[in-house]
Amino acid sequence: MIEPWYPAVLILVILVCLALVRLFLGPTAADRAVALDTVSTLSVAALILLGVAYQQIIFIDVAIVYALLSFVSTLYIAKYLGGEL
Amino acid sequence: MIPFVLTFLLALFIYLLLTAGSGGLGFWSPSELVAGVALSLLTAAVARNLLCRSRDLRMANPIRLLLIPVYILGPFLLEVTKANLDVAYRVITGKIRPGIIRVQSGLKTDLGIFMLANSITLTPGTITVDIDEKSHDLYIHNINVPRGWESRPQVQDKELFSMANLPAWIRRIAE
Amino acid sequence: MIADILVLACLSVGLFFNTLGIVGLLRFPDVYTRMHATTKMTTFGSVFTALSVIIYGAAQFLGTGDGQYITLSLHTLIAAIALAFTNAVGSHAIARGAHKAGIKPVPAVVDRLEEYTP
Numbered sequence: 001m002i003e004p005w006y007p008a009v010l011i012l013v014i015l016v017c018l019a020l021v022r023l024f025l026g027p028t029a030a031d032r033a034v035a036l037d038t039v040s041t042l043s044v045a046a047l048i049l050l051g052v053a054y055q056q057i058i059f060i061d062v063a064i065v066y067a068l069l070s071f072v073s074t075l076y077i078a079k080y081l082g083g084e085l
Numbered sequence: 086m087i088p089f090v091l092t093f094l095l096a097l098f099i100y101l102l103l104t105a106g107s108g109g110l111g112f113w114s115p116s117e118l119v120a121g122v123a124l125s126l127l128t129a130a131v132a133r134n135l136l137c138r139s140r141d142l143r144m145a146n147p148i149r150l151l152l153i154p155v156y157i158l159g160p161f162l163l164e165v166t167k168a169n170l171d172v173a174y175r176v177i178t179g180k181i182r183p184g185i186i187r188v189q190s191g192l193k194t195d196l197g198i199f200m201l202a203n204s205i206t207l208t209p210g211t212i213t214v215d216i217d218e219k220s221h222d223l224y225i226h227n228i229n230v231p232r233g234w235e236s237r238p239q240v241q242d243k244e245l246f247s248m249a250n251l252p253a254w255i256r257r258i259a260e
Numbered sequence: 261m262i263a264d265i266l267v268l269a270c271l272s273v274g275l276f277f278n279t280l281g282i283v284g285l286l287r288f289p290d291v292y293t294r295m296h297a298t299t300k301m302t303t304f305g306s307v308f309t310a311l312s313v314i315i316y317g318a319a320q321f322l323g324t325g326d327g328q329y330i331t332l333s334l335h336t337l338i339a340a341i342a343l344a345f346t347n348a349v350g351s352h353a354i355a356r357g358a359h360k361a362g363i364k365p366v367p368a369v370v371d372r373l374e375e376y377t378p
Binding site for chain 3: 102103105165168169172173175176177179181183184185202203206207210212213214215226228
Binding site for chain 3: 031038057063064071078
């Protein structure tokens with residue numbers, strides 16, 4: 001079987017760079033928070049694919065923990081934006 | 086006592102799911118089983134009042150728990166696919182007509198509101214923005230408000246979904 | 261063989277929806293419409309890339325009988341479920357915070373939340 005994982009990871013990394021454009025441009029803080037959330041989601045997908053490519057299951061455990069931690073940070077950024085913190 | 090047992094079972098289930106494939110007895114090795122039971126007991130002792138806060142044990146019914154995967158794999162997946170194709174069309178063509186509308190939902194429990202709000206966020210071109218805590222109405226941002234909806238004070242929840250009646254499923258699961 | 265085709269199909273669908281999500285993030289006019297693109301399409305695309313890994317792991321387990329592939333599939337399944345839940349709740353939180361911070365939906369035909377006072 002041909003290995004499709006490395007090209008897919010390359011495409012995901014290019015997408016992360018495009019999302020970083022919105023992170024730098026974003027006119028308001030909420031735009032930047034949305035872009036950061038997107039970067040975390042794409043990083044989790046890329047970590048899962050890298051875990052298969054390297055045959056290392058620990059990468060996927062890292063992906064689970066990263067998804068949950070970025071969720072907590074997103075919640076705190078949202079609370080800060082709404083002025084409840 | 087019942088919250089303790091439920092938290093213990095949930096923690097043990099997640100631990101066994103995360104360590105499946107370590108060999109030995111079936112899928113698990115004996116040392117993993119012992120460590121899982123000990124850690125689940127510890128977790129249940131610490132967190133028993135956080136999981137079952139409302140003293141409402143309706144969701145401990147196994148039929149309701151089994152309905153959740155059926156709901157996610159059946160009507161919810163259908164609606165998610167349709168919503169993604171719709172948003173893909175709007176990304177490519179740029180035809181949008183956004184607005185925030187008010188949706189009336191007859192749900193009463195917190196879990197029902199939670200499931201409906203998350204289903205709305207993931208499915209039909211809509212995002213839940215805020216919730217009226219008293220009347221349990223939802224304020225949702227719609228990327229394409231249909232003609233005529235901007236003059237109505239509120240719409241019913243099942244008018245949002247075109248292919249499957251998701252609010253009826255949620256009412257069956259959570260209420 | 262069928263598993264290879266399924267893996268490639270799921271991976272292509274996932275990358276296609278991820279790309280469209282980023283295009284929407286760069287193209288749409290205000291924060292709420294950008295959130296539509298990222299929340300729905302990036303979640304759907306990432307879950308589909310995870311689904312391709314799950315199919316790959318299941319096919320390798322059936323072919324070789326090695327226990328680590330079933331571990332791979334189960335962990336990826338847990339990661340996909342965590343991703344779907346956290347993205348939905350997190351985007352709702354950002355939308356609520358943005359509206360409380362006074363960011364108006366700029367092209368909007370109606371804004372019922374503005375009239376609401378708790």
